[in-house]
Amino acid sequence: xxxxxxxxxxxxxxxxxxxxxxxxxxxxxxxxxxxxxxxxxxxxxxxxxxxxxxxxxxxxxxxxxxxxxxxxxxxxxxxxxxxxxxxxxxxxxxxxxxxxxxxxxxxxxxxxxxxxxxxxxxxxxxxxxxxxxxxxxxxxxxxxxxxxxxxxxxxxxxxxxxxxxxxxxxxxxxxxxxxxxxxxxxxxxxxxxxxxxxxxxxxxxxxxxxxxxxxxxxxxxxxxxxxxxxxxxxxxxxxxxxxxxxxxxxxxxxxxxxxxxxxxxxxxxxxxxxxxxxxxxxxxxxxxxxxxxxxxxxxxxxxxxxxxxxxxxxxxxxxxxxxxxxxxxxxxxxxxxxxxxxxxxxxxxxxxxxxxxxxxxxxxxxxxxxxxxxxxxxxxxxxxxxxxxxxxxxxxxxxxxxxxxxxxxxxxxxxxxxxxxxxxxxxxxxxxxxxxxxxxxxxxxxxxxxxxxxxxxxxxxxxx
Numbered sequence: 001x002x003x004x005x006x007x008x009x010x011x012x013x014x015x016x017x018x019x020x021x022x023x024x025x026x027x028x029x030x031x032x033x034x035x036x037x038x039x040x041x042x043x044x045x046x047x048x049x050x051x052x053x054x055x056x057x058x059x060x061x062x063x064x065x066x067x068x069x070x071x072x073x074x075x076x077x078x079x080x081x082x083x084x085x086x087x088x089x090x091x092x093x094x095x096x097x098x099x100x101x102x103x104x105x106x107x108x109x110x111x112x113x114x115x116x117x118x119x120x121x122x123x124x125x126x127x128x129x130x131x132x133x134x135x136x137x138x139x140x141x142x143x144x145x146x147x148x149x150x151x152x153x154x155x156x157x158x159x160x161x162x163x164x165x166x167x168x169x170x171x172x173x174x175x176x177x178x179x180x181x182x183x184x185x186x187x188x189x190x191x192x193x194x195x196x197x198x199x200x201x202x203x204x205x206x207x208x209x210x211x212x213x214x215x216x217x218x219x220x221x222x223x224x225x226x227x228x229x230x231x232x233x234x235x236x237x238x239x240x241x242x243x244x245x246x247x248x249x250x251x252x253x254x255x256x257x258x259x260x261x262x263x264x265x266x267x268x269x270x271x272x273x274x275x276x277x278x279x280x281x282x283x284x285x286x287x288x289x290x291x292x293x294x295x296x297x298x299x300x301x302x303x304x305x306x307x308x309x310x311x312x313x314x315x316x317x318x319x320x321x322x323x324x325x326x327x328x329x330x331x332x333x334x335x336x337x338x339x340x341x342x343x344x345x346x347x348x349x350x351x352x353x354x355x356x357x358x359x360x361x362x363x364x365x366x367x368x369x370x371x372x373x374x375x376x377x378x379x380x381x382x383x384x385x386x387x388x389x390x391x392x393x394x395x396x397x398x399x400x401x402x403x404x405x406x407x408x409x410x411x412x413x414x415x416x417x418x419x420x421x422x423x424x425x426x427x428x429x430x431x432x433x434x435x436x437x438x439x440x441x442x443x444x445x446x447x448x449x450x451x452x453x454x455x456x457x458x459x460x461x462x463x464x
Contacts, residue, residue, distance in 0.1 A: 016102025025098030035346025086181030
């Protein structure tokens with residue numbers, strides 16, 4: 001799996017009809033900066049509103065996953081999201097001039113192809129993985145649905161489907177390495193049963209449905225007049241059923257193509273939790289409603305983890321900013337440059353590291369024989385890390401000074417001693433306005449909270 005965030009190198013566009021809306025739509029993928037995430041934009045609506053790919057924005061699950069924000073709705077997002085997850089693309093803006101991504105052939109293949117044409121670009125920011133520490137479970141006993149996320153330092157997905165159908169039978173599909181997605185999962189098409197078509201049509205769905213963009217499973221004897229009705233529905237001169245039970249001579253790309261497509265759907269829907277996941281995902285009889293309910297459970301676990309736990313720090317991974325890059329941004333110098341590296345940075349939060357050694361200048365006078373890092377310098381280290389977050393909002397941070405405006409409610413929970421590694425996280429409490437930022441800061445040694453409080457800071461141009 002990629003360690004750093006990725007976007008695409010250039011904008012690319014593809015066009016087609018939406019499965020359920022039947023509307024012809026042009027969809028353009030555009031590069032985005034680190035921490036941007038995946039966002040959709042309806043450029044055909046007034047104000048061109050943006051819709052975050054967020055599970056809390058899901059508003060409809062009628063045969064697909066639909067999200068809505070600021071009055072803008074995007075239908076059937078799962079195939080697009082699965083392609084982005086499968087290619088490990090973290091940051092992209094997707095502009096549409098219609099309500100639904102094109103269905104193409106009912107898989108993610110055309111999205112993968114166009115994104116590969118754009119190419120991917122590594123960005124100077126680490127991926128913010130959610131690493132499942134304790135197993136998370138979701139069950140729907142009435143429908144015999146079970147989904148679980150088990151601890152694993154990787155991303156793997158296994159899916160089982162069983163529709164009690166003599167045609168499909170029980171099927172399994174697995175993704176054991178993310179690199180398998182492009183060749184083994186992306187081309188697997190959506191499917192439905194013949195008895196569902198009339199219901200979908202009555203509910204004003206599948207307006208863009210075609211036998212070229214879906215597999216129709218026939219698990220009963222079909223009369224000639226019904227075949228004629230289906231031919232009329234799909235605007236075909238004739239449709240027929242092959243002996244294996246697939247409508248109109250459609251050849252399966254894999255024996256277990258339906259199970260593989262359900263795995264694709266799981267990947268796309270779970271992307272709405274908001275972070276790349278490190279876990280073993282096991283899903284029995286999943287569907288969009290269960291996937292989204294599980295994605296919400298994952299997001300709540302992510303939020304709880306972010307509030308309660310120290311930032312994940314792996315010293316073997318490259319930093320987002322090393323000491324030389326920090327020195328190019330902050331004006332501080334010895335003996336007052338108090339941070340060593342930045343390990344996470346996005347629009348709303350920053351995490352950094354301060355290695356505490358006995359060689360620190362302040363230990364010469366601060367409790368000789370019983371060295372303790374002064375609390376005020378812990379606050380200063382936190383302020384410098386917060387300053388990186390504020391300076392990240394301007395294109396030329398080297399031309400700005402950072403200043404404290406206020407500190408509130410600071411508490412010191414545990415002494416910081418030589419040999420400790422101080423990991424500090426700052427989160428914005430509100431959007432930065434006029435160069436002024438208010439943020440919470442928390443400092444940890446290991447998983448132990450050592451200090452926390454609220455700071456207000458500003459940046460001012462050096463030539464002002």
